[in-house]
Amino acid sequence: MKIHGNPMSTCTRKVLATLAEKQAKFDFVNVDFNVGAHKKPEHLAYQPFGQVPALEDGDFKLYESRAMIRYIDEVVPGQSLTPKDTKTRALMEQWISVETSNFTPHAMTYIGQYMFAPMHGKQPDLAKIEEAKPKLEKCLDILDKQLAKGPHFLGDQFTLADVCFMPYFEYAMTTPAKDLINARPNVAAWWKRVSERASWKTATAK
Amino acid sequence: MKIHGNPMSTCTRKVLATLAEKQAKFDFVNVDFNVGAHKKPEHLAYQPFGQVPALEDGDFKLYESRAMIRYIDEVVPGQSLTPKDTKTRALMEQWISVETSNFTPHAMTYIGQYMFAPMHGKQPDLAKIEEAKPKLEKCLDILDKQLAKGPHFLGDQFTLADVCFMPYFEYAMTTPAKDLINARPNVAAWWKRVSERASWKTATAK
Numbered sequence: 001m002k003i004h005g006n007p008m009s010t011c012t013r014k015v016l017a018t019l020a021e022k023q024a025k026f027d028f029v030n031v032d033f034n035v036g037a038h039k040k041p042e043h044l045a046y047q048p049f050g051q052v053p054a055l056e057d058g059d060f061k062l063y064e065s066r067a068m069i070r071y072i073d074e075v076v077p078g079q080s081l082t083p084k085d086t087k088t089r090a091l092m093e094q095w096i097s098v099e100t101s102n103f104t105p106h107a108m109t110y111i112g113q114y115m116f117a118p119m120h121g122k123q124p125d126l127a128k129i130e131e132a133k134p135k136l137e138k139c140l141d142i143l144d145k146q147l148a149k150g151p152h153f154l155g156d157q158f159t160l161a162d163v164c165f166m167p168y169f170e171y172a173m174t175t176p177a178k179d180l181i182n183a184r185p186n187v188a189a190w191w192k193r194v195s196e197r198a199s200w201k202t203a204t205a206k
Numbered sequence: 207m208k209i210h211g212n213p214m215s216t217c218t219r220k221v222l223a224t225l226a227e228k229q230a231k232f233d234f235v236n237v238d239f240n241v242g243a244h245k246k247p248e249h250l251a252y253q254p255f256g257q258v259p260a261l262e263d264g265d266f267k268l269y270e271s272r273a274m275i276r277y278i279d280e281v282v283p284g285q286s287l288t289p290k291d292t293k294t295r296a297l298m299e300q301w302i303s304v305e306t307s308n309f310t311p312h313a314m315t316y317i318g319q320y321m322f323a324p325m326h327g328k329q330p331d332l333a334k335i336e337e338a339k340p341k342l343e344k345c346l347d348i349l350d351k352q353l354a355k356g357p358h359f360l361g362d363q364f365t366l367a368d369v370c371f372m373p374y375f376e377y378a379m380t381t382p383a384k385d386l387i388n389a390r391p392n393v394a395a396w397w398k399r400v401s402e403r404a405s406w407k408t409a410t411a412k
Contacts, residue, residue: 048348049308060293064307067299074292086280087266093273100306101270102255142254 001076004029004046005053006038007206010167011065012053017163018069020199022078066096069160081160088154095146095153095161099168103143106136107168107177114175129176137180144184151193162194170195170204207282208233210252211259212244213412216373217271218259223369224275226405228284272302275366287366294360301352301359301367305374309349312342313374313383320381335382343386350390357399368400376401376410 003019003026005012019026031037031052039050046054047063054063055071062068073081083089109132113124146153153161169191173181182188194200209225209232211218225232237243237258245256252260253269260269261277268274279287289295315338319330352359359367375397379387388394400406 048351049304049344062293062296062300064300064303066303067296070299071292071296074296086277087268090268090273090277090280093276094268094270097270097272098255138255145254 001072002027002029002056003053004031004043004056006031006033007204009052010171011051013167013170013203014065014163015053015055015068015072016203017166017199018072018081018160019076020202021081021158021163021197022072022076024072024076024078066100066164069163073160081158081163083154083157083159088157092154092159092161096164098139098142099161099164102139103136103165104168106132106139107172110136110175110177111168111171115171133180136177140180140184140187144186147186147190150186150190152190158194158197162190166194166200207278208235208262209259210235210237210249210262212237212239213410215258216377217257219373219376219409220271220369221259221261221274221278222409223372223405224278224287224366225282226408227287227364227369227403228278228282230278230282230284272306272370275369279366287364287369289360289363289365294363298360298365298367302370304345304348305367305370308345309342309371310374312338312345313378316342316381316383317374317377321377339386342383346386346390346393350392353392353396356392356396358396364400364403368396372400372406 001024003012003015005015005028007013007016007030031043037043038047038052043052043054044050046056046061049063051063053065053068054061055068057071057075062071070082083092109128113126113129117124149155152158153165169181172178173191181191207230209218209221211221211234213219213222213236237249243249244253244258249258249260250256252262252267255269257269259271259274260267261274263277263281268277276288289298315334319332319335323330355361358364359371375387378384379397387397
């Protein structure tokens with residue numbers, strides 16, 4: 001299997017974490033944003049939107065990180081990251097959707113304004129932060145209630161739902177969103193727990 | 207099974223279309239936005255974000271439309287809307303992610319500015335449309351290439367990927383996005399084909 005990605009990309013890190021959990025061997029093609037590699041024809045053949053990551057498995061091509069991690073979990077041997085029980089699996093899908101629609105857009109506002117804007121010599125746009133803050137707080141309250149049942153989103157099993165949230169937490173914790181996260185004890189304890197996994201250290205090592 | 211939703215909501219319509227495809231019997235609880243029913247404790251017990259839809263199946267509660275349709279397809283007897291083959295199923299997940307991340311945000315800009323703004327006595331914000339237009343066009347080009355292989359996103363089988371795109375097409379076709387859609391012959395033919403399904407007429411009848 002070959003992964004086309006960038007080690008700093010949140011979506012690439014979901015895939016790297018999944019592969020590390022499975023202790024899978026794979027080849028990595030570094031898509032260098034600095035030279036615009038993601039917009040060149042060689043990469044667009046794998047990901048027509050010019051984003052990362054993308055996957056090759058023999059002749060099979062796949063993109064979109066949340067599709068790739070489901071595929072990897074299914075075809076790569078090792079510990080499963082998907083609940084066997086239908087209802088628990090449905091709830092995993094629910095939390096992945098919450099991550100996509102209710103958490104990540106607001107976390108990315110913090111990440112964009114406090115990590116990326118300064119990289120481009122800009123000040124954070126505090127109006128955008130003020131708009132995102134109550135939405136992120138509401139979502140974190142709901143996550144905190146779920147994670148009180150812990151230790152993971154779906155209880156004892158570490159699943160793809162945990163993987164999906166992790167890259168955004170990693171970066172959000174370097175911004176003032178850290179205080180909102182640490183104010184929710186179950187969320188903070190979950191982040192400490194999952195970020196100490198060997199797979200996460202591997203996924204974020206580059 | 208009981209669905210809490212609103213017949214005009216795009217996310218509710220994904221669920222109604224899935225149930226109609228399966229010819230399933232279910233109860234419908236109309237969550238009336240006009241009286242703020244989605245923000246009242248009775249509904250928040252099913253959907254803590256105050257959104258629709260949500261599902262009850264005995265004691266089991268589930269929300270997020272893209273999780274609900276997977277669950278419904280798995281537990282309700284009838285024609286499956288999920289490919290059996292691992293790679294084809296992975297591609298279904300890819301197209302559902304494309305819908306969520308690369309299509310719907312831009313389609314919703316058109317829908318928000320041309321359908322919802324006038325309902326509130328406002329003019330469309332053309333700056334927002336100008337920003338969304340090239341992104342929607344790029345996505346439609348990629349969909350058109352995929353749908354050239356038709357008749358559906360994953361070939362012969364009508365799947366959850368088709369269902370996920372449909373509610374946004376229904377509304378986008380009432381806006382100037384219609385011209386962008388009709389300029390892509392495979393997309394336009396797909397929309398005509400799927401919107402004529404009996405299940406879609408049922409899902410949008412209320």
